[in-house]
Amino acid sequence: MAVCVLSIVLIFASHRLHWLDDTRSVLLSIATPFYWLADLPARLGNWGGDTLVSRDTLLDENNALRAEQLVLLAKLQKLASMATENVRLRELLNSTALVQDNVLVAEIIGVSPEPLNHYVVVNKGSKDQVFIGQPVIDAYGLFGQVIEVSPYSCRVLLISDSNHAIPVQVNRNGVRAIAEGVGLLYELELSHVAATTDIEEGDILVSSGLGGRFPVGYPVATVRSIIHDPGQPFLSVKVTPKAHLNRSRHVLMVFKGQPEKTSAGLDGSSVASQDKTSVGEEKQ
Amino acid sequence: MNSGGGGGLILVSFLLALFLHIIPLPYELRWARPEWVSMALIYWIMAMPQKVGIGVAWVLGLLLDGLEGAYLGQNALSLSVLAYITLVLHRRIRVFVVWQQAFVVFVLIGIQQLLCNWTQSLQGGMAQNLMFLVPALISALLWPAMLVMLRGLRQNFGLVKPI
Numbered sequence: 229m230a231v232c233v234l235s236i237v238l239i240f241a242s243h244r245l246h247w248l249d250d251t252r253s254v255l256l257s258i259a260t261p262f263y264w265l266a267d268l269p270a271r272l273g274n275w276g277g278d279t280l281v282s283r284d285t286l287l288d289e290n291n292a293l294r295a296e297q298l299v300l301l302a303k304l305q306k307l308a309s310m311a312t313e314n315v316r317l318r319e320l321l322n323s324t325a326l327v328q329d330n331v332l333v334a335e336i337i338g339v340s341p342e343p344l345n346h347y348v349v350v351n352k353g354s355k356d357q358v359f360i361g362q363p364v365i366d367a368y369g370l371f372g373q374v375i376e377v378s379p380y381s382c383r384v385l386l387i388s389d390s391n392h393a394i395p396v397q398v399n400r401n402g403v404r405a406i407a408e409g410v411g412l413l414y415e416l417e418l419s420h421v422a423a424t425t426d427i428e429e430g431d432i433l434v435s436s437g438l439g440g441r442f443p444v445g446y447p448v449a450t451v452r453s454i455i456h457d458p459g460q461p462f463l464s465v466k467v468t469p470k471a472h473l474n475r476s477r478h479v480l481m482v483f484k485g486q487p488e489k490t491s492a493g494l495d496g497s498s499v500a501s502q503d504k505t506s507v508g509e510e511k512q
Numbered sequence: 513m514n515s516g517g518g519g520g521l522i523l524v525s526f527l528l529a530l531f532l533h534i535i536p537l538p539y540e541l542r543w544a545r546p547e548w549v550s551m552a553l554i555y556w557i558m559a560m561p562q563k564v565g566i567g568v569a570w571v572l573g574l575l576l577d578g579l580e581g582a583y584l585g586q587n588a589l590s591l592s593v594l595a596y597i598t599l600v601l602h603r604r605i606r607v608f609v610v611w612q613q614a615f616v617v618f619v620l621i622g623i624q625q626l627l628c629n630w631t632q633s634l635q636g637g638m639a640q641n642l643m644f645l646v647p648a649l650i651s652a653l654l655w656p657a658m659l660v661m662l663r664g665l666r667q668n669f670g671l672v673k674p675i
Binding site for chain 2 (some may be wrong): 231232234235236237239241242249252255256258259260263265266267269270338339340341342343344345347360375376383390413474
């Protein structure tokens with residue numbers, strides 16, 4: 229009985245009062261070895277796959293990667309000049325300088341065992357200056373944000389969690405919306421989209437930077453279906469997240485960078501993601 | 513009775529259960545994760561109620577909360593309730609045949625899942641249908657294997673059931 233009361237007090241304390249936020253960081257430190265161990269078989273499998281691969285396969289892979297790198301470098305050249313031009317134009321318009329983000333590569337070591345909570349545990353923590361609220365991306369789009377930090381790991385809430393919402397804008401025309409998670413890995417919903425809004429299937433949504441938590445311009449999702457029910461006050465817009473929420477092994481923790489003066493220090497990852505956006509736009 | 517070794521075996525089985533609880537599953541099987549910790553807890557309370565009780569369940573629950581990042585106390589509460597009901601019923605559960613035990617396990621873990629689900633609704637993530645009972649069903653189906661394995665281990669380590 230006493231134990232029940234104590235538990236209920238604890239639940240209340242963590243729900244309403246946020247007394248236990250420090251305790252949870254300690255608990256995450258305790259949990260980290262478990263996640264590390266649970267991840268071990270997968271890591272051993274990867275290691276075995278890497279080690280026991282034949283020379284021909286390696287050579288093929290090497291060639292493919294080299295070709296891909298060539299293509300990416302070519303695109304980067306074009307992008308660098310465009311970025312410089314952009315900075316110049318912004319200076320002409322007296323608007324604020326572009327901010328270049330730095331990233332830290334991290335590895336996912338655990339996923340949520342609860343079907344209704346979407347988060348992953350990542351192997352970077354406060355020792356690597358990871359902080360609560362930090363945005364996380366993968367190679368394809370925005371992934372989530374950090375909600376708990378321990379010295380050597382952190383918990384990242386995915387954008388598909390039902391507690392998560394992210395301000396976005398349509399890449400085509402800048403229409404703003406909020407993409408909310410609904411607890412499904414392959415689906416988000418746009419909330420309160422007026423029936424007259426200019427939004428189409430296939431539109432790419434990028435983070436708008438409103439709210440100040442996520443940086444501007446990272447791809448978030450593509451619009452999958454728009455249903456206009458005249459009985460409802462708003463459109464029902466379902467979108468598919470761009471990030472591979474279920475498959476990524478490596479993610480990038482984004483640190484807000486310094487305002488950029490020249491385009492020399494273009495960061496590879498954000499270039500790649502911005503590039504993807506523009507590629508996607510061309511496809512439409 | 514060999515108390516030191518018994519404690520070690522129980523501890524190891526609980527650690528293993530915690531470890532199995534967070535092992536990654538494919539997205540399609542996300543509801544099919546057996547409640548390893550609850551099953552181990554039910555077995556050990558049933559077999560050795562003088563060693564494993566509500567206190568152990570509560571500590572285990574706190575550990576689970578830490579692993580899941582849930583509200584502190586969510587699993588502690590549900591596992592304590594589970595432990596209490598099992599303690600009350602343990603003499604009866606012991607004399608049941610396996611399939612009857614499996615049914616009791618289904619009901620117990622179902623109650624535990626229900627409590628977890630209610631607490632989770634505070635966070636906004638509540639199951640919309642009865643899917644949250646699937647882990648209880650899977651656990652009940654796995655109960656015979658769990659029983660044989662843990663019983664074998666217990667007898668191997670010479671731990672005697674008290675009357």
